[in-house]
Each structure stands twice: as structure tokens, then as C-alpha cells.
Amino acid sequence: MVALLALWVWAFIDCLTTPEDEIRHLPKVVWVIVVLFFPLVGSIAWLVAGRDRTGARRRRAPWPAGPTAGYPEYERPRRPLAPDDDPEFLASLKRGNEQHEDMLKQWEADLRRREEELRRGGDGPEDEGRPKP
Template identity: 75%
Template sequence: MLRILTFVLPLALWVWAFIDCLTTPEDEVKHLPKVVWVIIVLLFPLVGSIAWLVAGKRRGGVRTGPAGGAGGLSGHEHPRGGRPLAPDDDPEFLASLKKDNKQHEDMLKQWEADLRRREEELRGGDEPDDGRRS
């Protein structure tokens, strides 16, 4: 069992560090370009993985940058934790749903009115005039 763990644990660490390195945005990579970190993790699995975990990625804290803006939040992150908000917790998303719903209701009312008008136009020419002739 111990022999298996000595092989599986470093392999799992290497795979996890490699995937983490690939999926990390460029603005969160520290010290070296992202491509260099990927090569280090690939060529030196154990040492590269540990180096990536220790020194390669900016972890925690407030993010600043193009996506974060001046306040460090992109509009869909929780102000304290920096984690994304769920859609049902995001007031901007809920407001946009209400706005879209109102627009759809207005459009449906316009369509119904247009349909009634067209039906009246079509019926106007087909209805008998109650036996009256001019």
C-alpha cells in the first residue's frame, strides 16, 4: 500500500498543479510567464509542482487588474470573499430578469393587439351585412 501511495500522491500532485497552471489567468501568475511555468511543471513534475504551488500563483487577497477594475470586483463577486455570486444572490442579475420580463410582457401585448387588429380587418370583409343592400 505504501508503495502505491509513493507513486500515486506525486502523480496526483503533478496532475493537479499542471491543470491549475493551465487554467490560471495570466494576470494571476507570479514571477515568470505562464508558458514558462507550464514547461517547468511538465519537465520537473515534483519540484515544478511544488514550486508552482508555493511561488507561481497569486492566491487570496483582493484582485486588481483588467477584470477586477479599481475596486477589485468584476461585478459578480462577493465583496468580502472574492468568490462569484450565485445568480439568485446577484441583485444586478435579478434586476435584469425583471427588466427582460417586463419587456417580454410589453412585446406580447403588442403582438396580441396586432393580431386582434388583423383578425378584425379580415372579418370585416367576410361578414354578411345582415341582408341590407345599398
């Protein structure tokens, strides 16, 4: 009983999802009705005679059908590279990293200079107009 139910459900779903150009002998709507109302006979009939399982897959366009479909391999337009495979993108990351490192070094040097000025008693350029305590 469970096997019959499983066969019927599988045949019904397969009938619903099969493209129209892969169905033989009857229209798709008729096959759906046959499988739905005659579970055992309709399911077996669908498996035996309903679907073209031989050449339909070879006749369809390659998946996904898009801008590269129909081109021979050597004429196929190049797809964009993933960011981690693109040398230009990786070089721009390296340049950005170097710029950030340089900026960090400048900030650290400026911080050391200011700390040294504070240790000496505030004789820096910011303190020229102020009276000393």
C-alpha cells in the first residue's frame, strides 16, 4: 500500500514538472488527469509511455541558457572573475593596504612627537604664545 502511494506521488509530481516537449502520446493535462484519477494504472502508464526519457535532454539548450549558450568553447565570452581570482582587484587591495600602513606610520610618528613634546614641558609650536606656568 505504501509502495503504491509512493509510486503515485512520484509519478504525479514527475508528470507535473516535466516540460511539455518531453511528454509523449498525450497532452500534459490528460496525463495529469490519468495519473491523478487512476493511481496504479496511470502511474505505470506514465512511467512506460508518458515521458520521453531518451533524446529530449540532448535536444534542449545547455543549462543555463544565456549569453554563453550556443558558442563553441573557444569563442565563448569571458565571464568576470571572482574577486579573489581577479589580479587587478587583489592589486588594488594591496595598494589600499599600503596606503593605510603609511597613514598609520605617520600617525604613530606624530603621536610619538607630541608625547615627546609633552615630556619636555610643552615647548612645541602649539605652546609658543602661551605663558609658562
